[in-house]
Amino acid sequence: MLTLYYAPGTCALATHLALEYSGADYEAKRIDFKAEQQRQPEFLKINPKGRVPALVTDRGVLTENTALLQYIAQSFPAAQLAPLDDPFLMAKVNEFNGYLASTVHVAHAHKGRGYRWVDAADTASQDAMKKKVTQNMADCFTLIEEKYLKGPWVLGERFSTADLYLYTLAGWLEGDGVDVKRFPKVADHMQRMDAQPQVRKVLAAQKAA
């Protein structure tokens, strides 16, 4: 049994979706970010980073979407969530997921989490960061549209964890002031994902929790 800690609206959706697609026996536990539950001692014992996703396995806790997505793909190979035996294609998945984690997510985080990188009282600098989020997210998705998303799925005809993670971060575009229609392949990808039963199930479960 795997236990996922998540919060709605966060990047933990990618791992939540991977668990659902994998066929794994798992439980999803919601962390209340408004009550700052992720910073409470009880949760910090599970994940000292104070973040989600965190996945409790029978061998210990794992964090970071890039690691979790491959862990789930590798643990449940029948679901064919990653090209595990093809080092080059696997690297294409990890390259895509790595860009989402270290560039796209970081670009987005400057909207609401600017206090991470300047003094918490320096609201002027945090406001300055917020102002650039729309442009940065648009630039990131221009690159994704033009260079990395082959279509219909990230790798082309083959579905993978990169699709789960892309769907998760593309869902932030509207709130970041970027119209997804500017990116036809990303918009098509989002529609395809919205229609998947696994996606509907996970979003409904998060909403009901």
Add this chain to the structure above:
Amino acid sequence: MLTLYYAPGTCALATHLALEYSGADYEAKRIDFKAEQQRQPEFLKINPKGRVPALVTDRGVLTENTALLQYIAQSFPAAQLAPLDDPFLMAKVNEFNGYLASTVHVAHAHKGRGYRWVDAADTASQDAMKKKVTQNMADCFTLIEEKYLKGPWVLGERFSTADLYLYTLAGWLEGDGVDVKRFPKVADHMQRMDAQPQVRKVLAAQKAA
């Protein structure tokens, strides 16, 4: 034949080291960041992100250290650079490398690359970011020291790509105003890595290029 594009002092060192440890037949090509060669059309054809590392393979170009480290480990399994067949341990490597890429490297980048996240002319906000870099890097390495680096290597007795990447980013601490001696396990790790012949060879090659 693999061709690595790198610049000295950048995170591309991690992938350069992995190539050296792997026994691969590779060539390392230096990109001149001072001349902004990474933003020239010729390089953007290789890596549209305008960054290093970029690895040219016979099937195409790969980027992102997290992807490249696993690609090299998987392509040259005899070098035993990653626990490829153990999904949990592999996830521990990817969790560690993912944290370095999406949190530690990003914390460091706010010293010299603040223009990424605010208007390029807004030097006040960029100065405000610079001021927090020492604290953020110290916080990151406190977490690494206390929770993730088992010692002597990241996974414990087993050497992996996580050691190459940790060594690369720990090398930035001094310039970021953090004394590595505050972190005994990290300091010991750095000394062990400094003594490795592969590390000496790569650093000498980068210096001579």
